[in-house]
Amino acid sequence: MPAEHAGRDRPLDLAGVGIGPFNLSLAALAARLRGLTTAFYERRAEFRWHPGLLIEGTTLQVPFLADLVTLADPTSPFSFLNYLRVRERLYPFYFAERLHTHRAEYDAYCRWVSGQLSGLHFGHQVEDVRWNAERGLFEADFTQLDGSGGAAALGRAHARHLVVGVGTEPYVPEPLRPLAESPTADVVHAADYLTHRERLAAAGHVTVIGAGQSGAEVFLDLLRARPAGAEGLHWLARTPAFAPMEYSKLGLEQFTPDYARYFHGLPGGVRDDLLPRQWQLYKGIDAGTIAAVHDELYRRTLGGGWPDAVLTPGVTVRTAGRLGSHRVELHLEHAAQGTRETLRTDAVVLATGYRERPLDGLLAPLEPLLRRDAAGRPRIDERHRLVLDPAVTGRIYVQNAERHTHGVGAPDLGLAAHRSAVILNDVTGAEPYPLPHRTAFTTFGLPQARRERPDEPAHGVPRAPDPGTVKA
Known part of the structure; x- marks a missing residue:
């Protein structure tokens, strides 16, 4: 039983x-x-x-x-x-x-x-x-x-x-899935970074893919573990820059209940169009981490020369494959230039985020x-x-x-x-936890009547007031 x-x-x-x-x-x-x-x-x-x-x-x-x-x-x-x-x-x-x-x-x-x-x-x-x-x-x-x-x-x-x-679960881009699932290729998601850290630190050349916070932290950790002049690191990003996370006071108000109500009230197509354009709100890098990466790279120039570390934004991995028994070959494309290049590396860390x-x-x-x-x-x-x-x-x-x-x-x-x-x-059906009526100085949207949408619930869900009319 x-x-x-x-x-x-x-x-x-x-x-x-x-x-x-x-x-x-x-x-x-x-x-x-x-x-x-x-x-x-x-x-x-x-x-x-x-x-x-x-x-x-x-x-x-x-x-x-x-x-x-x-x-x-x-x-x-x-x-x-x-x-x-x-x-x-x-x-x-x-x-x-x-x-x-x-x-x-x-x-x-x-x-x-x-x-x-x-x-x-x-x-x-x-x-x-x-x-x-x-x-x-x-x-x-x-x-x-x-x-x-x-x-x-x-x-x-x-x-x-x-x-x-x-x-959520770790997201592995389609071109890299066969390698990530192969026991012989050193391609790991950042979610398992510490498990493989010792082996990655010993690899001759390591490529980090992804320009978010995790990618920056993994790159910085690997950089600090490798000797000056023999870093053997490459950091790739699909975003056009290694950009800071939006962390201004008013920018952060997009993480308030007021903004969530406003966003929920938008038509579905508008929401889908808006989300990718907000990438710096959740895919950017903490300014302190960016500064730490730059400081570490700069420190390695004090004796003359440049570190063996390449940082390349604006590129995507078109295809990938094994080169010999353990090495990995990445076929890259630069979005703005329209150019292509092949990168050979010993290990890859995928800081490519998570999906629901x-x-x-x-x-x-x-x-x-x-x-x-x-x-x-x-x-x-x-x-x-x-x-x-x-x-x-x-x-x-x-x-x-x-x-x-x-x-x-x-x-x-x-x-x-x-x-x-x-x-x-x-x-x-009560209010054991009273909630604030207002959580942002920003008024998201104009104070107009909320329009009906085809994807609105149709069975008795009360509609919240438009955020523009919420009283303080």
Whole structure:
């Protein structure tokens, strides 16, 4: 008989699939709500946040207040400041005067929170979810994994509502996929950088592909590990420059709830056109990291000569292949010049970012009940709910799967607590976490009546006021 984490007469109020920072935020805020029953399931054995990129000295690109709970509940015992207090590190942090925490410290903080929440079930892989119309509940079938990742037991959870936070997965460009999957070619994604760091440091020539923060951090780490004059590094980028991340005060207001509401209210085609043009908001490089790269390169010119490091923006990899048993050959094209070149290298690190994990497999049994936009993507309402057939009385919320509907802030840690509060307020039908009416000085859009769109939810989702008319 399959085990059930909620009895037939006591279904969960909310079941979560995946335990990354966003569902961990939701679990932490939900833990303080009496009478709300929740459970979260994660296939990994424990919480880990980008372990392959916890390079020494690297920091978050958001301030420490963007922890799991503070921007929704500063009094929560699961805040980063309380973590420091419990660890007796509050005064050292105070005197350090740090706005941005180390990545390794953020990972440790999240693991500290996860260790205090009883409703988290690690080593549980949710296989699929269904809607039981007769009972008015979602059913989530899961496999409990043993220490080696094998199936130990099967189970089923019943819940009134679901929240899917399965996160993202490393993106490997099509020309490089065969090499990345080959055991003989040294082509690794930056997500696994630390696992391969020693071997990469020993390679004669290494190419880093990708001009975002991860690419800069990997390039800098490799540069610092190699002797002057024999660096053997090449850094390629598709973007027209190794550009800084947009970090101006008003620019950052595009990571506010106000902007997310404005973006959600735009027509779908306008949203799709806007997102790629905002690349410096989330694909740029922290100015401090750019300065550190330049400083390290400059230091290597003090004795005369130039470092053996080539930085080339504006290029794409057309094709790639193996050269001999271990070397890699990259066929490059420069977009502006229209020129082509071949680059031979011993190893490649793909700092090519992440893509949202597709929900189709997990939600396949619900396919007839899902509503999609013209591009075939799930329609998601303003409160982060998948738009379902009106006959479904339960709700499915998504976390970090709605960039196409909510904009660049969807994967940003700074909006985690706010989104969790929106979801919990909706689940409870109350307002346990009061939300601010206004979050930006910028007024996004003109104060005009919101137009109906074909992709608007059509079954009773209240429409938010236009951000231009929100009262302070």
